[in-house]
Amino acid sequence: MAGTAKIALSGVRKAFGSKVVLDGIDLEVEAGESLVVIGGSGTGKSVMLKSVLGLLAPDSGSIRIDGQETVRVSGSGRVAMMKRFGMLFQGAALFDSLPVWENVAFGLIQGLRVPRERARDIAIEKLAAVGLDEAVASLSPAELSGGMQKRVALARAIAADPEIIFFDEPTTGLDPIMGDVINDLIVDCTRQLGATTLSITHDMASARKIADRIAMIYHGRIIWSGPADRIDDSGNDYVDQFVHGRAEGPIRMAVRDS
Amino acid sequence: MTFLAAVGRTFLAFLTAIGRLSIFTAYAVMHCVRPPFYGRLFVRQMIDIGYYSLPVVGLTALFTGMVLALQSYSSFARFNAEDAVATVVVLSMTRELGPVLGGLMVAGRIGASMAAEIGTMRVTEQIDALTTLSTNPFKYLVVPRLVAGLTMLPVLVLVADVVGVFGGFLIGVYKLDFNPSRYLASTWQFLEVVDVVSGLVKAAAFGFLIALMGCYHGYFSRGGAQGVGAATTNAVVSASILILSANYLITEFFVSGG
Secondary structure, three states, X not given: OOOOOOEEEEEEEEEEOOEEEEEEEEEEEOOOOEEEEEOOOOOOHHHHHHHHHOOOOOOEEEEXXXXXXXXXXXXXXXXXXXXXXXXXXXXXXXXXXXXXXXXHHHHHHHHOOOOHXXXXXXXXXXHHHOOOOHHHHOOOHHHOOHHHHHHHHHHHHHOOOOOEEEEEOOOOOOOHHXXXXXXXXXXXXXXXXXXXXXXXXXXXXXXXXXXXXXXXEXXXXXXXXXXXXXXXXXXXXXXXXXXXXXXXXXXXXXXXXX | OHHHHHHHHHHHHHHHHHHHHHHHHHHHHHHHOOOOOOHHHHHHHHHHHHHOOHHHHHHHHHHHHHHHHHHHHHHHHHHOOHHHHHHHHHHHHHHHHHHHHHHHHHHHHHHHHHHHHHHHHHHOOXXXXXXXXXXXXXXXXXXXHHHHHHHHHHHHHHHHHXXXXXXXXXXXXXXXXXXXXXXXXXXXXXXXXXXXXXXHHHHHHHHHHHHXXXXXXXXXXXXXXXXXXXXXXXXXXXXXXXXXXXXXXXXXXXXXXX
């Protein structure tokens, strides 16, 4: 039902120059639900996620959080909205000038004005939640492996107990085992918080693990969505081709990105 | 026709860049006067720009002062005006060479590192991460650098003035056999407050331009390592050109106004 969804996109369009990236996205995420959007490279996944986050402004359409319009909200309204969000970036995006614990506590110290001592305690608690002990807290992010950086980034994303968490390709660049560890952590952490999550990925193993519902994006439109356990009998040729990773099928991969 | 199209495209790209830079500058200046302020970052930038540039700027000024003394002596000896050496050294240093050479050296040192640091933060999504952690990247990254550039360059140039005059004094006394007290007396004789002040005004303007170019090119860099490299080059080149052209405008203002 319109208006009750935690996140609701309708008719979202975004073009860069003459290249249309989002061509009327309609998507709803219910409160407490985990929605995973799958799709190939260059189909508009990242742009969609950045539009919901407010890092990009869509050309038209509406994006509502709890029924409230967020497009073209800026200044203090935007900051207030960001405080309800957590985001796990594809490349972790840790601040390399700060030690691990300050990375995790960053949103608390800078955004929420929590005193440093208290923020450090919370950071260490959150690091423990992602399986990292206190010794890691004072290291610099550059000293960590890719999997550990992802864990720290996850701890940072959940540090302020956000209502909504976004995951951008959470398992990209990790080996399958570490990918599964991260998937497990994502499921555990978001369940514990009771958070609503919106993820994008092209890793089907990850999608199956963390999704309640899956939607597929192709050429800037949502072409299918349904419960995660229906992904194998979607009855949609595009979804089938993607799920089974076949080169042959209705989806033609563009060799050039632009 | 293709020629005209190319000219048109270049012209449009130029106008786009001017517009983008104007908005960037307006935004940055606006955030300079609006809380929250990050005192810790401001102090770190001041140390980085002010303290760690001292050796570079000091050596530049020392050798410049020495060369000035030698050159002006050998030229003025042709019409028996050797006594003007001290005056030429002090006026050249304070009015022109201190700020301009100091500014150019700092542009190479600081402008490049700002563009590289902010550019890397851009391409690794750290700037997006700042936004999602309720921290305005302008306040956190740009404002401390602009204010530190604006305030520390005059301090550096004041040091450069003193070191430059000292370089001239060394050559004058130990190589050209001037009487030390007479050299110092003629250094002071024709020096006016406006000479030093005009140099410091220039320095403040150059410091602002260096930081602005470093932040601007870093902030809009794209495309991985190559993009960051290009941003670094552009930051140094544009800062240097702006320093030289702003130098003319400020000189014009002081010469005709004072």
